[in-house]
Amino acid sequence: MHKSCFIRVLAILVMAAVVTPIHAGEVEDFVSKYTGENGEGYMQPLADAFGASLNSGLYHDARISRVRIRLYVGMEAMMATIGPDQKTFKAKTDNFSPEQTVEAPTLFGKNEPVQVTGAGGTVYTFPGGMNFKRLPIAVPQATIGGIAGTDLTVRWFATSSAKDLGDIKLVGWGVRHSLSQYMPLLPLVDIAAGFYSQSFKVGDIVDAKATLVSLQASVTKTVLVLYGGVGFESSKLDVAYEHNEAGAEPVKIDFELEGENKMRMTLGAGLNLPGMNVHAEYNIGTQSVLSAGFGFRF
Amino acid sequence: MKRMLLFTVLIALPLVTGCKKQLYHLTGTINVSELFDVNDPDGNYQAMQTIQSSDINAALDIPDNAVITGVEIETLYFNVLIQPDNRATSVRASAWVQQQGGAYIPVFLNVNLPLANGILNINSLEAPGIAILRAQLNAVVMHLASAGPVNVRVELIANQSPVIADVELVVRGTVNYDACLEVPDWLSDGEKCDIDED
Numbered sequence: 001m002h003k004s005c006f007i008r009v010l011a012i013l014v015m016a017a018v019v020t021p022i023h024a025g026e027v028e029d030f031v032s033k034y035t036g037e038n039g040e041g042y043m044q045p046l047a048d049a050f051g052a053s054l055n056s057g058l059y060h061d062a063r064i065s066r067v068r069i070r071l072y073v074g075m076e077a078m079m080a081t082i083g084p085d086q087k088t089f090k091a092k093t094d095n096f097s098p099e100q101t102v103e104a105p106t107l108f109g110k111n112e113p114v115q116v117t118g119a120g121g122t123v124y125t126f127p128g129g130m131n132f133k134r135l136p137i138a139v140p141q142a143t144i145g146g147i148a149g150t151d152l153t154v155r156w157f158a159t160s161s162a163k164d165l166g167d168i169k170l171v172g173w174g175v176r177h178s179l180s181q182y183m184p185l186l187p188l189v190d191i192a193a194g195f196y197s198q199s200f201k202v203g204d205i206v207d208a209k210a211t212l213v214s215l216q217a218s219v220t221k222t223v224l225v226l227y228g229g230v231g232f233e234s235s236k237l238d239v240a241y242e243h244n245e246a247g248a249e250p251v252k253i254d255f256e257l258e259g260e261n262k263m264r265m266t267l268g269a270g271l272n273l274p275g276m277n278v279h280a281e282y283n284i285g286t287q288s289v290l291s292a293g294f295g296f297r298f
Numbered sequence: 299m300k301r302m303l304l305f306t307v308l309i310a311l312p313l314v315t316g317c318k319k320q321l322y323h324l325t326g327t328i329n330v331s332e333l334f335d336v337n338d339p340d341g342n343y344q345a346m347q348t349i350q351s352s353d354i355n356a357a358l359d360i361p362d363n364a365v366i367t368g369v370e371i372e373t374l375y376f377n378v379l380i381q382p383d384n385r386a387t388s389v390r391a392s393a394w395v396q397q398q399g400g401a402y403i404p405v406f407l408n409v410n411l412p413l414a415n416g417i418l419n420i421n422s423l424e425a426p427g428i429a430i431l432r433a434q435l436n437a438v439v440m441h442l443a444s445a446g447p448v449n450v451r452v453e454l455i456a457n458q459s460p461v462i463a464d465v466e467l468v469v470r471g472t473v474n475y476d477a478c479l480e481v482p483d484w485l486s487d488g489e490k491c492d493i494d495e496d
Contacts, residue, residue: 095373095375095419096372096373097373097419097421097422097423111322111323111488111489112323113323113324113325113474115370119421119422119423120405120406120422120423120424120425120427120428121371121423121425121428121429121432122370122371122372122373122423122428123370123371123372123472124372124472125325125370125372125472125474127324127325128322128323128324128325130322131320131322131488
């Protein structure tokens, strides 16, 4: 893959679906130095934030009808807050004498390169980060359900506009089943269990996956819905590309990053207005995510 | 439909407004190399080569609108391709860089290296030579008045003769540069952009 390709891939990841107007061509400037194992530390916070964001905003109540089919079509925006511990990582000099370990900025860290001095006045530079305090993504989402207390949620986004990257595709699905239908003694609380799986691909270069198993509950008072849940999750971000550098042999890069979030708690509130729903939630975990969305109910 | 459009606009507005240019301190890589066609029947090779300014600038891997703030030398290494009739298995390598119109200053001296195909790192470097090399690279990439070609002399003393190989001396460095990128206000706490991009 050419340098410009990688740039676009990262830009797409950072902006996934997506909103920041940083040009794709500028993102590689941050990561061009990291072709070794430092790259994993540099990009790990992206995997954490991206995976945790994908697993957010998947439900906004726990009420699922047993007899009435309903359709919901909406948009979810997720914002992962980047904490101080996600802004630095322990980085090691690569092919530099003597070998040194320092605290260097991650992709989201401070925009100040860190330098160390070696033999004969040589200098090794660890690149700065993008100085991001949050990572936003947005995805379209639809839910259809109401058959035996079960519904299906889908997320889908596809484009082939990026010239030499191949198709960019987000596919997600989830199934929920109402548990409260089996609990007649809890008439005020709706409870459901769900499983969600998502995949985000950019050609053969980026392959991100996220799964969530959650237990959800909600209380509805006229138009107000209070909801929450606990979830067990996993996410993966694999990036494989060939790094081309002027005057040097191409280097194969293959990052396999696993999101740190394993468990989350969700607290949210929504309004069921005529024909539509607006909602917001906070997901507490190793990587916390604020999510909000709106949609139309048919 | 109107309601859908209205909400879409309301949601999208905070995401697309409030952009500003921020100053980013970025780094790129520069690999400057010179190929030495080593073929010495006595196993004692010496040669001087000139790295042209145009080759140094061509090795820059940075955006057009970048403002270079300096070059640092990270390491030097040989990239070796041994030819069939070679008998040498190790070399004692030295290199010098010429001060502007003056003496040759050592960059590394008598470094013992096994002669093998691929990359041979040079871990013992001389500060005076590195300083001159850095200054000369900086002069070229920052278009200073003192910019000019870089003259490098290499000596390889082999353990056996003949020594026959393509030996590329590579100077690997980091280019530090500033560039203004447009980012939303709420996404990043960056520095104000003060680069005149016209």
